Amino acid sequence: MMAGWVAGLPPGFWPGAGMIVAVSITSTIGEVLTAAAMKSIGDLDDIRAHSGLTGAIRAVLTCPLFFVGVSFLSMAFFALLFALNHLDLSLAAPASASLTLVTNAIAAKLFLHENVDRRRWLAAGLVCVGVYLIAH
Amino acid sequence: MSHRRLKASQYLILLLVALCAPLGDSCLSRGMSMMPAISLAHPLLLLQAVFTPWIAGGILLLIAFFACYLTALSWADLTYVLPTTAFGYVLIALLGRFWLHEHISPMRWAGILLITLGVGFVAQGPSRTESETASGEGEQA
Numbered sequence: 001m002m003a004g005w006v007a008g009l010p011p012g013f014w015p016g017a018g019m020i021v022a023v024s025i026t027s028t029i030g031e032v033l034t035a036a037a038m039k040s041i042g043d044l045d046d047i048r049a050h051s052g053l054t055g056a057i058r059a060v061l062t063c064p065l066f067f068v069g070v071s072f073l074s075m076a077f078f079a080l081l082f083a084l085n086h087l088d089l090s091l092a093a094p095a096s097a098s099l100t101l102v103t104n105a106i107a108a109k110l111f112l113h114e115n116v117d118r119r120r121w122l123a124a125g126l127v128c129v130g131v132y133l134i135a136h
Numbered sequence: 137m138s139h140r141r142l143k144a145s146q147y148l149i150l151l152l153v154a155l156c157a158p159l160g161d162s163c164l165s166r167g168m169s170m171m172p173a174i175s176l177a178h179p180l181l182l183l184q185a186v187f188t189p190w191i192a193g194g195i196l197l198l199i200a201f202f203a204c205y206l207t208a209l210s211w212a213d214l215t216y217v218l219p220t221t222a223f224g225y226v227l228i229a230l231l232g233r234f235w236l237h238e239h240i241s242p243m244r245w246a247g248i249l250l251i252t253l254g255v256g257f258v259a260q261g262p263s264r265t266e267s268e269t270a271s272g273e274g275e276q277a
Contacts, residue, residue, distance in 0.1 A: 031214060031218075032214065034206070034209065035209045035213075035214040035217075038206055038209035038210040039209070039210070041210060042210065043210050043211045044206065044207045044210040044211070045145070045146075045207065045210075045211065060206060097222075101218060101219075101222065104214060104215070104218055105215050105218075108213065108214045108215045109215075112213070112214060114213045114214065114215050114265050115265035116215055117261070119257050119258065119260070119261050120215050120257075120258055120261065122254070122257055123219055123253075123254035123255070123257040123258040124215070124219075124254070125254075126250045126251070126253050126254035126257070127218075127219045127222045127250065127251050127254035127255065129247075129250050130222070130225075130246075130247040130248070130249070130250030130251035130252075130253075130254060131222050131225060131247065131251065132247070133243050133244065133246050133247030133250065134225050134226070134229060134244050134247030134248060134251065135225065135247075136243070
């Protein structure tokens with residue numbers, strides 16, 4: 001199937017690729033914003049120890065960034081549903097999941113200032129190929 | 137908060153992150169495949185679907201996943217937590233192999249190996265890296 005991609009692009013390749021990229025971009029924005037929100041709130045286990053489960057839930061639900069992140073995550077969900085309507089499940093789900101892993105690593109380095117060292121790049125690459133193989 | 141070693145309870149949260157998402161998805165797809173085809177003309181059928189046992193169970197598992205995922209993000213990096221979610225595919229494939237005696241193709245074994253290696257690499261490193269440079273309020277390691 002990969003050989004067919006390289007030899008001659010089948011009709012509908014670009015719309016399909018566009019849908020998968022759209023899923024990955026919306027989901028990366030959602031993941032990064034949600035992660036930034038949770039980092040700004042602080043350790044939820046500590047908050048729960050101090051002010052109980054309701055305190056922890058309140059801390060999350062009063063963070064505006066969290067809702068922006070979740071809106072992008074739900075957009076990613078509907079983008080995936082849309083893609084699944086047009087593409088094969090065995091292509092769309094693993095392709096977007098593995099592409100998202102790599103875009104997330106890039107975005108986490110750029111926007112969350114995580115130290116994505118060689119070990120983490122390697123892991124993102126391995127997991128990306130692995131997800132594609134296991135789900136395809 | 138730059139704990140290099142996670143507590144046992146935090147590993148438990150990561151395990152729940154890995155397990156709840158694929159189990160919840162499986163419940164949803166099993167429940168939806170048992171429903172008659174739903175058309176836009178009868179949207180109420182979708183609401184009905186929410187109250188069937190498999191779909192309700194799937195939704196509960198996905199809510200549990202999201203709560204654990206958010207908790208994990210509050211003390212670990214995104215690039216630390218994400219490979220964990222991928223590890224769920226491995227757990228589900230192995231459950232299918234040894235519990236339901238499903239066949240796993242060589243391609244899927246290769247995928248299992250790669251994901252496990254990747255997760256192993258990340259798990260060896262620190263769980264939180266950004267705070268050392270971004271904020272000085274944390275305790276010095």
